[in-house]
Amino acid sequence: MAELHPRLLADTRSLGETTFCWIRWMNDQRFAWLVLVPKHDNIREWYELDADEQHELLDLVNRCALHLQSLTGALKMNIGALGNLVPQLHIHIIARQQGDPCWPGPVWGNGAVVPWPESGQPHWIKPLRERLSYRCA
Template sequence: MAEFELDERLARDSVSLTKLGLCDLRLSRDSRWPWLILVPQRPGLTELFEMTPLDQAMLTFEQTLVASALKKATGADKINIAAIGNIVRQVHVHVVARFEADANWPGPIWGFGQSVAYEDDRQREFTTSFLEALNT
């Protein structure tokens, strides 16, 4: 059986926060939005329907858990969840906190402006706040 390998673009554009039961939970390096990415640790998957029914259920559970914690940690107006994968074909799910005052509201985050990297303190602060919300 093939071993799981993270797509190089996901590795470059995000940092791992923790491992859940199925997914590597990653933080996007773009600080314009609180933006998390769930990557099921299964080799060779490009479509959600390729996952086993158990993994599909686990992914649904984990994305709901992450979305709830993100809402709690940020007080967002809306949580967006998407699995698009046109460029990065490895199965992954975006969970993004949106605010009515954020860049490009209510439009999509993709293809808008330039990425803004986190300052170390801000990334640490967000990570601590989010992980506390996830673990409560």
């Protein structure tokens, strides 16, 4: 059974999941930021998934980006699968606003993370969960 990489577990919180993928949000108040993680061990690259899983992941990325942009009014959606520090395949979906703390540069490695209080979460979590029809596991 696949397990979530410890770094992803530490840096993110659960939004929900499908049978194929964990849907998590980055615990950083500065950005509306999702991380999608296919439930596979030892998969680093998108092309290592079988064709059906590649399409399922693309569909989920597109749905999450569409709804996150709609809920946040983001000017630009950044989508990437870097994996340089965390080898487990994971896809970042970040809603960017002109004037956000890192605009127009990348968010990775820029500035200090501003975590949410233990009981806090972004305003867009509940409506996004409803739009995606997933409940937090």
